[in-house]
Amino acid sequence: MPTTPAQHSPRRRRHRMRAVTIALATVAGTLAGLHLWLNTNAFGGSTLCGGAVATEEAEAVLTGPGRISDRPGPRRTTADGETGLDCVIERRAAGLPGSKTGRLHVQVTRERGDFAFTGGRWPDPSTVSFFPGGGVAPGRGWVQLPAACTDRQAAVAEAYADVGSDPAELVRLLTDTANRISGRAGCAQSEPLSAPDRIAPAAPQRLATTGSLCGLSGFTLPAVLRETVQDSGSTWSCGTAAGEGAEQAYATFSATQDPAVIAGIRKSEGFTGQGFDATHTVTECSGKPTYFAMETGFRYTESLGTGAPAPRDLFSAFTKAAEARFGCAKPVAG
Structure with a gap:
């Protein structure tokens, strides 16, 4: 006895609903994967800047959504041999209204040993929170590489970050970067540099x-x-x-x-x-x-x-x- 269309309709509706569900799940999965790729650092590498900077530490400085990327800094090349570094790290969110690109510039420069107290492009030392071998001020910080890395001028790992960045995270990044740079340059000390347990707050006038x-x-x-x-x-x-x-x-x-x-x-x-x-x-x-x-x-x-x-x-x-x-x-x- 032939079946009627009415007898088929529940089964067809179930098939259609299943197909729609599968399609929606596929789209959702694709969008989730796209979000992970564009707005987080999932599946990204563990280091940046030629292996000098840990991606995890850059993420801690550049908070907020966005994928981490790096590119050569404005100096591009350096004459400092194995201690040379000039790198810009960015965190950019895609498709999120109102989001801003976070930027972190990390470099190794050569300075006279008392650079932090002589003015110039360095902030007034009375505005700096110093710790053994380094200092941090709003939006910037530095860590001095071991003395064995000094050749007529001290080697300094410095960074410029967005104002409001966590100074402790910035110092941790710079300390580990200084250890990596000095290690590959063959001028590391027997005990690696360590970030301070506490950073003194800025003093009021x-x-x-x-x-x-x-x-x-x-x-x-x-x-x-x-x-x-x-x-x-x-x-x-x-x-x-x-x-x-x-x-x-x-x-x-x-x-x-x-x-x-x-x-x-x-x-x-x-x-x-x-x-x-x-x-x-x-x-x-x-x-x-x-x-x-x-x-x-x-x-x-x-x-x-x-x-x-x-x-x-x-x-x-x-x-x-x-x-x-x-x-x-x-x-x-x-």
Whole structure:
């Protein structure tokens, strides 16, 4: 007896529903796979930048959705041989409205051993959170490679990241990158560099105290109104400001007993045994080599014609006041 269309319709509907379900599942799986490929780092490599940077660590710095990629940095090539590195890492999300591309620039540069205290393209040291062998400020950080990597200038792994990036993650990335670079260059130390357990918070600006500028008893500068004192243990720095609004840089005073920094300084070209010049010196304080530095700002330069002490005299006043703080047994050589 022939069947009627009505008898077929439930079976056909079940077939259609099954086909639709399978099709939807296939589309969903394809979209999920596409999302994983475009907006996460699933199935990506474990390292970037020619093996110098761990992908996992770059992900920790560049938070948010997006796939990690790398490309040569603006210098592209370097004359530093096996310690050379210049790489831009990006995290870009596809098809997500409002998402921004995260960017991290990692490079190895050659600097005089006291680069962190001499100004130029480096931030005022009183705004830096120092730790043994490195420092971090908003949006950037650096770690010095072992002293054996120094050849007339210290080798420094540095990075520029988005402001707001986790400084601890940035330091961890730089520390491990420095270990990889020094290892392949054959200048690693017996114990690998390690990231610090704690990073000192940035210090706030405060009113200066007459007769005790920067917390140093007997040290005073009448024109200075505000100060920022950063004390990270083995490294100390004080930035001073004068003028209306106390925003005009007067001078920054720094000192460090960090063995890694001292080693880089002593192996740098131009070091004479007592320092580099009259305001960047090294002396012994309680048996520890101690580096002192002073950088002056435009407000101080303007005040030279109105009775401010000469730079050498200002530096001498600073180091004399700092002797008690660092336990110096004798005056700093000028």
